[in-house]
Amino acid sequence: MHIITKILVVFAAVLAVLLSALTVAFTYNAAMIVQENQRMSQQVASLSADIKARDGAFALARQEWDQERASLVSQKSALEADRTNAKSEAARLLADVKDGQTRSASLRSQIEQMSATQKTLALLIESYRSELTNLRDGQLRNAERETELADRINDLTGQLQVAQDNNRALQEQLAELQTAMSQDGAIAAAPGASPRTTSVLEARVTRVTPDSGSGNTFAEIDAGSNDRIRTGMELNIVRDGRFLAKFVVTRVDLQKAIGRIDTLNRSVKIRSGDTVISALR
């Protein structure tokens, strides 16, 4: 065999061995790679399933989040509507406050006007009161003056009545004197004739007794039938020459008499010691 042939055989053997080794390694590695690829594929599949599950959970969470977001958006819109209503309500309340302030200012001005009016009315009332007081004082003075005039009238009436009684008594005395003068020749100066038959009767009040039942005042004098006092006679009660009241005899004794006091509607008080006369001098 030629040397080149031998060399070529050696090369062929070596290359064959090398080729077989490379082929074995290649096929084994390819198998390993395929196996690894399958395992990776399984992992990928499991991961994909896991991802799908997570996607489902995520979608569910996303849906829930969308629902919550929608509810929050609705809440937000509701809150914004409430805010708008609150703003309008606040504006309305501010308007009411301003209106109230305006009305309070007007009421204050009215109150001030009424206070001024009330002060004016108080001044008017004060002036009316003072005028009324003056009028009442005048009325009181007029009443006092009227009372004084009534007393004066009563006094004058009493004096007139006394004068009339005195006139009547003088006339009686005159008639008696005339009768006495006509009988002067037949009747001499009889002893025991009382000089008092032709003189004014004069006595003293010894006791004054008011009668609560009838309201009258009775008095007792120190003159009786011996002094020609008769029941029903009207005498005059005087004090210091001033006429006080009438004395109407109701009961007569020998030395004393009791009678009713007639003050002629005058405010006089009869006391013990006052003088009772039949005629005013």
Add this chain to the structure above:
Amino acid sequence: MSQFGMQMPGGGKSKPPLTIYTGLLFVAVACLATATYFAFEQASLVAPEKGPAGAIKLQQEGSVQLPNADLNR
């Protein structure tokens, strides 16, 4: 039988001639070399290590490594 060049005993050696078989063997070696080259290329791609010696190395089960493979191509 002549192509084998029978040698007579006691006589001088003569070179063997190049035959067709040498040519065929040459072609076979060439094909083997080519196949070895392509196998080496592909084995290198799936080999667990870099370098010429890594082509005949085997992958570990469960931990495949492809340092020579360009996965981004």
